[in-house]
Amino acid sequence: MGLRNVFTEKQAEVIRQFNTNKDWKLMINTGAVRAGKTFVDNFLFFMAVHHAAEIAKEQHKPFVQFILAGASSKTIQSNILDELQTTFNLTFQFDKHGSFQIKFPALPPVKIVMAYTKSIAGLSSIRGMTSYGAYINEASLANELVFDEIQKRCSGKDARIICDTNPDVPTHFLKRIIDRAEETNDKTVVSNHFTIFDNEENLDPVYLQHLLNTTPTGMLYDRDILGQWTSGEGIVYSDFDINKNVITRAKFDELYPKPVQDHVLKYVAGVDFGFEHKGCIVVIAIDKRKDKYYMIEEITHKHWQKERWIFEAQKLVNKYGDIPFYCDYARPEYLAAFQDAGLKAFKAFKSRLYGVEKVGSLIKQVKFQVIKEAIDYFEKELFAYNWDEKTGEPEKKDGNDDVMDTVRYAIVTYIHLQEKRNAINRYEQSYADKAQIMDNLGLI
Template identity: 50%
Template sequence: MTIDNLFTKKQQQVLNQELNNRHWKLMINYGAVRAGKTFVDNFVFLYEVKHAAEIARSKKVKYPMYILAGVSSKSIANNILNEIANTFGLTFKFDKHNSFKIKFPGLPAVKIVQTFTGSISGLGAIRGMTSFGAYINEASLANKEVFEEIRSRCSTPGARVVCDTNPDVPTHWLKTDYIDNPKHSSEIISNHFTMDDNTVLDPEYVAGQKSTTPSGMFYDRKILGLWVAGEGLVYQDFDKSKNLITRAEFDKRTADQTLNYYCGVDWGYEHDTSLVVLADDNQGNTYLVEEHTGNLQQIDHWVSVAKQIQQDYGYNIPFYCDTARVEHIDEFQANHINALYAYKAVLKGIEIVAGKIKQRQFMAVQEGMQQFLNEVYQYVWNDKTGEPVKEHDHVMDAVRYAIATKLWNQNNKQSDNSYNDQTKLLADNGLIDYPDDFW
């Protein structure tokens, strides 16, 4: 096997920097998903651990340490340790602190100290230590203070930091303070990956990803690996001629289908409350069947609306609700309405809905609409925050809550009636706060 069989040209570029350039202090590999970043970074990681051991030997340090960082223990295990185990056949023996050692012949064993970058608490694992290097996975998701502390811990001569990431907004600190900072040009090297750089991917897979990824920001980040913010309409692939159907068309399309009905709820009072009913057919299509939107209504009104929906679509129909008004969810539940906490990761939820729109797997039934069309053509990106502008978004949020939560539940094998289990999983993943009375 030759190096061309194992590594793409972009990966070989990274390895050449690793093996032949000893002057850098920080390497940032960023870009598209499935572009081959993590695969080559795991090789770089092992080279860097050996480099750390060589430094330790030259300094006569018997017990060198190296930082392995990621958003969570799960992300480190999935993205790095499992992949290294599969690629190299290595096994790791963890101590009570979740650390382990890697040893190369003739060199001192290097203790790999894991730390988690998703919150400021990650400082605890590394504060006070001296590290001979670091590998940071998913760096754009890291808490900035933790990222900078990791770099400061790598204070031994010759210590280096390697990190990889998918792109974020162009104003993200990792891009502005490091990738684009000319003051660090001699110490920092960066490599930009696109999906097309991963030439070992199945061409049909790549073509499928390009054809189904929503236009605009999602495509630019996921396929092209660019640091961009959203511009213009959030759902720019929405086409009335393809994503809007009549009630008669809906009835005809679903005549032989078994439909799964569910709801999304975005609470308001002076601003609109929106309650939507959606249906999934057996072929992966989602239909927005009904929309109930209005303001200046007490919760009793929305209980009545939900009760009517139960009569029309089934008593156990789930209502995936905005957690901003937990007391309203409690009121629904007190009235025997199957109200559940919604999955609220904004960009991921939008990407799911936008993907359905682009693939023409989302259709709105025009007779059931009130504000949907008005909103979908005014729902725009805030190019500074990277999230949608908080205007014209009530129906948009309700639809997102419904579609994204149902998919999240399916992926995590949750029951629509499993309130406590769902709440715990959402809260554990930082997507909602635990309600005061949960425990």
């Protein structure tokens, strides 16, 4: 069976490179989401472990060690171990240190040692060890010192390091390694660039088209679809169209007459308390039937104490019902004051890049609109809300993101909570289905 029976053309190219190029010590497979990087790297991991076992036999060692690294135990489990179990029908017996062995016929075992790369604490499991290779998943999330230590630990004969990553800013240490290798013609480092179209044959066409339609234009599209190491240029919400994403109060009331609003719309609020910078409350009306979001209120002000914010929030409750307030928790005493006042106040989900992508996707699909008469500072901030070229996230400047953050808190916390509820429901249904099958078999 040829490689193209199992792998895409790009994946087959990487497999051939692994087998025929004897010079490299570090392979970085980088690119778009859903591009097939992790799938092929899991095969490379298995091949590299097999090679380590061959070296162990050659050197008459009872076993050798190999590093398996990822941001956390959860990502290693979901991205690698679960896939290996499915693909190769493997089972893993973990020891008290969280390591396990992979055994091949007639070869010494290879001990797989976990390392967690997000912080320097991840070094504890590999300090002092000699490794015969490593596989680093989601390498752009790794702490640079941990990444460097993994390289130093891989001092066994013919040890090679495989890593996969989605791209980040061009100044990221991994991109610097790639660029330096290209500039100096360093044969010990190889990199392979994937776009989402490299895995098109394995993706459902409806899913792919949906992803293309909903990924915001600019940096997020360049990274997620084209797999480019790029920093942002221009405004964050570049798809925002005043002619499409802004509607009048009259148009909103036409779409949702007063009696209908009470039955169709759900209301949530975002809160950034501010003080020296602007504080803000926005109210978002959500039409769950159409997955549409409307900013219908914006209250923005400087130097208000918590009592005034409570007063404003209670007015909104009188107007829209007992709505949840998703709050910036940088000032916990203000959040506590809201709760003591009987308001349904909760910590906002604050992941910035994830949140910007969610809001940007809604803007691109015209599923987020603002009421023209509700706008105070929203529009002023929108066109000053730029990407930071150094961090690859929205710029943090006084006065350019208070309302932007508050809108994100409201919408994305709601979406995040819905996704968590749906995941729990799916798990409970799956559990119920399995229980029913066992019951039918007379096992319970």
